[in-house]
Amino acid sequence: MRVIPFLAFKDMKRDKKIVVLVVFLLAFSYINMTFFPAFLNGLSDTFQSEIVDTGTSHIIIQPSLDSNEQYLNFESSIRKKIDLIPGVVKSSAHLYATGTAYYENKQSGIRIEGTNPSDDIEVTTISQKLLRGDYLSDDDDEIVVGEYIAGRKIEDSIGKNSAFGRNVEGLGGVDVGQKIKIKFSNGVEKEYKIKGIVGSEGFSFVSQTVYISKREADSVLGISDKASAILVKLNDKNSADKYKKLILELGIANADIETWQEASSFVNGINQTFGIVITITTMVGIIIVMATVGIVIFINTTRKRRIIGVLKAIGMQKNQILGVFLFEALFFGILGTLLGLAIVYSIVFYLTINPIVVPIGYLKPILPLETAINAVVILLVSSVIAGYVPSRMASKQEVLENIKTVE
Amino acid sequence: MIKLKNVSKTYSMGDVVVNALAGIDLHVKKGEFVSIMGPSGSGKSTMLHLIGVLDKQTKGSLIINNIDVAKLNDEERTTFRLKNLGFVFQFYSLLPELTALENTFIPNLLGGKNFDQCRKNAQVNLVKLGLGERLKNYPHQLSGGEQQRVSIARALVNKPEILLADEPTASLDSKSSLNVINIFKQLNEEIKQTIVLITHEEELGKKADRGIWLKDGVIDKEKRF
Numbered sequence: 068m069r070v071i072p073f074l075a076f077k078d079m080k081r082d083k084k085i086v087v088l089v090v091f092l093l094a095f096s097y098i099n100m101t102f103f104p105a106f107l108n109g110l111s112d113t114f115q116s117e118i119v120d121t122g123t124s125h126i127i128i129q130p131s132l133d134s135n136e137q138y139l140n141f142e143s144s145i146r147k148k149i150d151l152i153p154g155v156v157k158s159s160a161h162l163y164a165t166g167t168a169y170y171e172n173k174q175s176g177i178r179i180e181g182t183n184p185s186d187d188i189e190v191t192t193i194s195q196k197l198l199r200g201d202y203l204s205d206d207d208d209e210i211v212v213g214e215y216i217a218g219r220k221i222e223d224s225i226g227k228n229s230a231f232g233r234n235v236e237g238l239g240g241v242d243v244g245q246k247i248k249i250k251f252s253n254g255v256e257k258e259y260k261i262k263g264i265v266g267s268e269g270f271s272f273v274s275q276t277v278y279i280s281k282r283e284a285d286s287v288l289g290i291s292d293k294a295s296a297i298l299v300k301l302n303d304k305n306s307a308d309k310y311k312k313l314i315l316e317l318g319i320a321n322a323d324i325e326t327w328q329e330a331s332s333f334v335n336g337i338n339q340t341f342g343i344v345i346t347i348t349t350m351v352g353i354i355i356v357m358a359t360v361g362i363v364i365f366i367n368t369t370r371k372r373r374i375i376g377v378l379k380a381i382g383m384q385k386n387q388i389l390g391v392f393l394f395e396a397l398f399f400g401i402l403g404t405l406l407g408l409a410i411v412y413s414i415v416f417y418l419t420i421n422p423i424v425v426p427i428g429y430l431k432p433i434l435p436l437e438t439a440i441n442a443v444v445i446l447l448v449s450s451v452i453a454g455y456v457p458s459r460m461a462s463k464q465e466v467l468e469n470i471k472t473v474e
Numbered sequence: 475m476i477k478l479k480n481v482s483k484t485y486s487m488g489d490v491v492v493n494a495l496a497g498i499d500l501h502v503k504k505g506e507f508v509s510i511m512g513p514s515g516s517g518k519s520t521m522l523h524l525i526g527v528l529d530k531q532t533k534g535s536l537i538i539n540n541i542d543v544a545k546l547n548d549e550e551r552t553t554f555r556l557k558n559l560g561f562v563f564q565f566y567s568l569l570p571e572l573t574a575l576e577n578t579f580i581p582n583l584l585g586g587k588n589f590d591q592c593r594k595n596a597q598v599n600l601v602k603l604g605l606g607e608r609l610k611n612y613p614h615q616l617s618g619g620e621q622q623r624v625s626i627a628r629a630l631v632n633k634p635e636i637l638l639a640d641e642p643t644a645s646l647d648s649k650s651s652l653n654v655i656n657i658f659k660q661l662n663e664e665i666k667q668t669i670v671l672i673t674h675e676e677e678l679g680k681k682a683d684r685g686i687w688l689k690d691g692v693i694d695k696e697k698r699f
């Protein structure tokens with residue numbers, strides 16, 4: 068039916084300004100439906116990667132809760148087996164402890180983490196979070212301190228809060244080279260020289276942890292060849308499930324094995340919250356699209372009552388009339404999505420190269436293809452549905468009534 | 475060609491019943507040019523709408539081209555109009571966003587012709603009506619008389635059996651009016667076009683082969699010219 072696109076294009080050509088306006092509104096809706104999810108996606112990705120990079124890696128093995136064991140035994144032989152699995156980059160043993168740190172008249176509750184830096188450097192990014200000084204070596208008896216524990220000097224911190232509103236007084240501003248006393252929860256007390264300060268905003272523990280070498284942790288805790296957790300880094304984080312199975316097959320005693328998705332499941336909670344917000348924005352988008360297209364087509368058909376009557380009188384079928392206006396609605400939808408796609412991808416592209424700096428790190432919007440395509444489908448379908456109602460009304464009007472209409 | 479037998483049309487609005495047509499018998503032969511006259515409200519348009527298959531009679535029978543058009547469904551009636559009838563309306567019936575040429579070829583396009591055939595055919599018709607210079611003009615760039623000639627060209631492109639016109643000269647000055655009626659006369663003489671024309675000006679109505687006067691929904695008098 069050549070006549071449908073012919074009349075539709077001629078009609079829109081006459082009202083170019085309206086077409087431009089509608090297309091911009093639809094593009095805006097498209098952006099609303101895609102950019103916001105992309106932004107939130109990037110945000111949760113930033114959260115999650117911070118946790119994965121510093122806390123869980125891709126697979127984390129811990130003593131199972133019901134085993135009553137505090138540690139995994141024979142960590143070195145477990146790790147040897149794991150490291151032999153193709154696709155595993157490296158595993159790293161971590162020992163966790165708690166205690167209190169003292170400096171002059173200040174004290175601060177701390178968590179303590181012991182690692183073998185030579186292993187861990189390939190598994191976590193903790194060593195990259197160094198703000199000042201040097202990082203640990205395997206047989207170090209010096210320590211690296213999280214910046215919230217080190218704290219700031221009072222005069223530096225007045226009126227300044229950290230990203231999450233905490234006052235970062237800590238030990239009041241101890242720094243590299245100074246000595247602090249640590250009292251471990253098992254009663255051991257020891258003085259350590261600070262080798263470096265690490266820090267990371269966001270949901271990781273880095274800023275609230277004192278890092279020591281595993282050898283030092285072994286000696287303080289009086290254990291050997293044990294681990295509170297074994298972190299496993301993979302070449303491909305998306306196949307963590309598969310590697311979890313392979314590690315399960317090793318038959319590690321009394322162990323809980325979790326992938327990074329499982330271990331950071333609270334991020335899924337955040338994602339679900341975001342999901343609700345996204346559903347609402349999408350609905351707002353649909354309403355904008357439907358209202359815009361519906362009203363424009365409605366006004367158009369109302370203005371054209373007489374001409375529609377004339378066209379029907381000279382032999383144009385109802386369905387062809389319907390087709391012309393539906394074609395216009397679809398065309399609005401297509402132009403709107405194309406413009407929207409172009410704008411959204413330009414913004415995403417730009418922000419990927421120049422990420423937004425937020426308190427928890429760099430934020431790059433992430434637009435999954437599925438979201439982009441869904442929004443295209445939603446926009447096209449709602450344009451057509453919104454156009455259908457007034458078009459259908461127009462096509463069903465009585466010819467005679469229309470012809471008698473005087474504009 | 476067109477046979478009306480005891481055709482009536484009643485409009486009822488609540489309790490009020492209007493007999494717009496009250497028993498019309500009329501036979502228009504192939505190649506005949508008939509003009510319909512009469513006072514306002516006498517039922518002229520109503521009759522033309524029935525013949526134009528835009529409306530249905532309440533009573534009686536209407537046979538066009540041996541087809542009982544009342545029995546056609548909506549889609550068939552539309553196709554019937556496209557294939558067999560050409561309409562010229564009283565005023566403003568061109569699409570403002572289309573040129574004279576494009577307006578003219580719409581019925582061809584609806585009939586399934588391709589754009590080349592459409593353009594050629596429309597051009598031939600417009601040239602015949604003296605609009606060869608105005609093919610690319612939009613309706614607002616044309617005078618009322620020229621617009622009506624474009625409407626006539628549009629009504630003719632599908633070579634209809636019957637040309638129907640409801641006061642096509644009502645909004646034109648006397649010179650343009652005469653020009654339009656002469657075109658009808660010429661079409662009737664040269665290609666034996668069957669024409670039914672409504673006019674309230676007897677001077678113009680006289681150009682037809684036969685004149686019919688309606689009054690209160692019935693045929694008041696009839697005259698051959």
Ligand SMILES: Nc1ncnc2c1ncn2[C@@H]1O[C@H](COP(=O)(O)OP(=O)(O)OP(=O)(O)O)[C@@H](O)[C@H]1O
Pocket residue numbers: 485486487492493494513514515516517518519520521674
């Ligand atoms: N849709 C309608 N509903 C009710 N009454 C109608 C309707 N259409 C026409 N009529 C009535 O039918 C009668 C005939 O109307 P019609 O339009 O055929 O007159 P006409 O001869 O064409 O008049 P004019 O010269 O003014 O155009 C009039 O009384 C009119 O009021």
Ligand SMILES: [Mg+2]
Pocket residue numbers: 518519520
């Ligand atoms: Mg009338």
